[in-house]
Amino acid sequence: MPDAASSSKLGRDLAFVGGGHGQTNASSTTGLLIDLSWMNSTRILHNVTLGDVKLTTAISYQGGAIWKQVTDYTNGTGFTAVGARVGNVGVGGFSTGGGIGSLAGAYGYAIDRLRALEVVLMSGKVVLATKTNQYSDLFWALQGGGGQFGIVTTFYQEAIPEPRSSEFGIWIVARDSWARARQNTVKFFDSNNDPFSLMYYSLGYYPEHLTSGSLTITMVIVGIRFADPHGQSASPLYSHGNRGNGTRPSGYHTKQKTFNETFSDLLDGLVLKKASRYKLPYGQATELSAPFFPYGYRRGFWGP
Known part of the structure; x- marks a missing residue:
């Protein structure tokens, strides 16, 4: 100091x-x-x-x-x-x-x-x-x-x-399914009511060894489900006025869906080039994303 x-x-x-x-x-x-x-x-x-x-x-x-x-x-x-x-x-x-x-x-x-x-x-x-x-x-x-x-x-x-565990699905979507994937993504955000389950939709360039082996534009969808540390799930209606007060999310509570139940509609009708599934402790969850975002790889956001 x-x-x-x-x-x-x-x-x-x-x-x-x-x-x-x-x-x-x-x-x-x-x-x-x-x-x-x-x-x-x-x-x-x-x-x-x-x-x-x-x-x-x-x-x-x-x-x-x-x-x-x-x-x-x-x-x-x-x-x-x-x-x-x-x-x-x-x-x-x-x-x-x-x-x-x-x-x-x-x-x-x-x-x-x-x-x-x-x-x-x-x-x-x-x-x-x-x-x-x-x-x-x-x-x-x-x-x-x-x-x-x-x-x-x-x-x-x-x-x-701390969530008790985390589950990840990483899916590489075939080109013919891109339009359907966008539609499914919109539906997921409209219907998901579990703040411990989320997804990312991305279209861009990724390190070759993680996708198809060639540097081409790739659509990647990631689904993540953290085991609710409270033993039950909550509504995403988490008002700004209540954020950060206490340790329990606000909203109604219900039994948390399984990973397959959560993301079945998201994957409905999609042709996948590659699919991977992982389950690991919450503290190790960030390491799954690291290979997709090495230092400097997203420099294109800002230019040379």
Whole structure:
């Protein structure tokens, strides 16, 4: 912390980098670059007081960690945080940029779970920002504003229950079924009422060894079902006003559907070139996505 907090008039033209996953060049500079990757510890805190905030259980993670390091630590503990869908994503840019994770349907974005932030200001002063203390404006700005207001050295999320297991289906759709796949996707989003089950629809280029063996435009559909940690499922009508309050999603509750029941209509009538199915602990779920999104592979979003 002393190194991160040291102040120098010569160091004003600087940038800082956490996981190095960002593609907007915000962590690039011709001046000084502060690498936070050595600040990567995660802790589970019980009955903790953070300034004017009291939490029964919190997940603290330092700004230089990647999400794989966080989930490796929390795996099997019964607690977790709202994190990225791919393990090589840095926690810093994710948590200050909104934080859309696989559990967002049940518990909101990462910013909805943040309760306190340890921040180094340009002056070198270290402050703890919460929603209700004297640094509430800083806390507000860092909930989606990115790393432009200081260096967040530690994030504190209110913990959520860890799903007992996760199931994945990865399907490569044949070209003749693309139109049907789009229709099925729309129907899925209209009808799915389980916040612990979700799907991704993607059309683009992927590493050759993961698809057909050639670099061509490929349609990939991913279905994910997390075992509801509460033992039952909930409605996706998870109002903005309730997001992040407590640990249980709001809405009516019913028995959670099986994986096959959840995604049968999504796959109805599709010709698949390749189909894969996996079941693994929640803490290892992000590693399934990693081969599809290696560092730099989606650079085309922003250009050379």
